[in-house]
Amino acid sequence: MNTYTANESRYEKMQYRRCGKSGILLPLLSLGLWHNFGNNANQDNARRLLRAGFDNGITHFDLANNYGPPYGSAERNFGKIFAEDFKQYRDELIISTKAGWDMWPGPYGNFGSRKYLIASLDQSLKRMGLDYVDIFYHHRPDPDTPLEETMGALDQIVRQGKALYVGISQYPAKDTTRAAKILRAQGTPFIIHQPRYNMMDRWVENGLMNTLEHEGIGSIVFSPLEQGILTSKYLDGIPEDSRAATEGTYLDKTQITPKVVEQIQELNKLAEKREQSLAQMAVSWLLKDTRVTSVLVGVSKVSQLEDNINALHNLEFSSEELKTIDRILGF
Numbered sequence: 459m460n461t462y463t464a465n466e467s468r469y470e471k472m473q474y475r476r477c478g479k480s481g482i483l484l485p486l487l488s489l490g491l492w493h494n495f496g497n498n499a500n501q502d503n504a505r506r507l508l509r510a511g512f513d514n515g516i517t518h519f520d521l522a523n524n525y526g527p528p529y530g531s532a533e534r535n536f537g538k539i540f541a542e543d544f545k546q547y548r549d550e551l552i553i554s555t556k557a558g559w560d561m562w563p564g565p566y567g568n569f570g571s572r573k574y575l576i577a578s579l580d581q582s583l584k585r586m587g588l589d590y591v592d593i594f595y596h597h598r599p600d601p602d603t604p605l606e607e608t609m610g611a612l613d614q615i616v617r618q619g620k621a622l623y624v625g626i627s628q629y630p631a632k633d634t635t636r637a638a639k640i641l642r643a644q645g646t647p648f649i650i651h652q653p654r655y656n657m658m659d660r661w662v663e664n665g666l667m668n669t670l671e672h673e674g675i676g677s678i679v680f681s682p683l684e685q686g687i688l689t690s691k692y693l694d695g696i697p698e699d700s701r702a703a704t705e706g707t708y709l710d711k712t713q714i715t716p717k718v719v720e721q722i723q724e725l726n727k728l729a730e731k732r733e734q735s736l737a738q739m740a741v742s743w744l745l746k747d748t749r750v751t752s753v754l755v756g757v758s759k760v761s762q763l764e765d766n767i768n769a770l771h772n773l774e775f776s777s778e779e780l781k782t783i784d785r786i787l788g789f
């Protein structure tokens with residue numbers, strides 16, 4: 459029986475940006491399921507996160523074949539919650555998944571072959587209980603598979619009706635231009651790029667953002683809070699329930715160096731002057747560039763999601779504030 463009814467004013471709570479030159483609008487904040495949705499996660503909390511997101515107008519949930527742990531479990535757990543809570547809202551949701559990193563043993567469960575991408579999406583759809591995803595990504599560049607083959611697989615997936623749009627993730631500017639050319643020639647709806655971008659990691663400013671603008675492709679940026687470093691979480695030590703303190707994550711305690719702590723303490727002072735939390739300032743900093751279609755956050759608690767959403771009340775920065783951020787972070 460259905461027990462969830464979405465908040466009726468959800469669309470008044472969120473703002474949306476057009477994804478490149480496509481017909482799709484994405485919420486300024488999207489929710490990623492990399493962490494906190496695997497079999498190691500509390501499933502009641504996972505449900506609360508998805509509901510809180512949608513109730514606040516977050517219409518986009520981002521997955522990948524290997525999110526978990528174990529691999530595939532985030533999709534499976536999402537599928538269960540989707541069937542119970544969100545099926546009725548399917549047409550209000552943009553659901554994405556990806557393939558490109560290691561997923562199953564042997565030579566066909568990794569990188570960018572036609573064989574891998576097509577089999578992987580079939581598996582993802584089964585796990586999530588979906589007929590199609592809205593966006594399917596190639597998760598990372600493959601130096602050995604011809605780009606024509608990988609892009610051809612993305613095209614085939616769309617023509618089979620298994621994805622409405624395609625994207626790429628982590629591709630540098632040059633490969634993005636090549637991919638766009640191949641996909642355009644095939645008539646494949648390539649609308650989005652998913653790069654890593656935050657105040658501390660600015661590689662996209664070295665050409666990728668210009669390329670995306672030129673190609674009319676949107677961007678959804680991941681690890682916007684540097685996995686939690688750009689929040690108030692690590693200002694005074696490493697909390698036990700944090701990602702840095704959890705085994706098997708990609709954030710290690712050794713990354714919270716005295717220099718980083720000094721930087722975030724200074725950034726936090728600036729955020730306070732702006733009447734924002736540090737997390738909010740980090741989100742706002744990304745959204746000041748309108749070429750960023752959506753900021754893809756991860757959260758372990760509903761309170762974090764609400765904190766991040768409140769960033770949308772102040773997306774303006776003075777040039778003094780921007781200079782201060784650059785100085786603190788050494789840019």
Ligand SMILES: NC(=O)c1ccc[n+]([C@@H]2O[C@H](COP(=O)([O-])OP(=O)(O)OC[C@H]3O[C@@H](n4cnc5c(N)ncnc54)[C@H](OP(=O)(O)O)[C@@H]3O)[C@@H](O)[C@H]2O)c1
Pocket residue numbers: 489490491492493520521597627628652679680681682683684685686687689690691699700701702737754755756757758759761762763765766
């Ligand atoms: N395409 C790719 O290759 C790729 C790679 C990585 C991620 N992604 C996508 O991007 C999404 C987001 O990545 P991410 O999880 O690294 O992003 P992130 O937003 O930089 O970090 C998320 C973590 O920050 C902490 N946090 C978030 N909001 C907070 C707040 N307001 N106050 C205090 N702490 C807060 C939480 O950590 P605690 O757990 O410590 O509470 C949370 O799990 C993923 O879920 C995935 O969908 C894509």
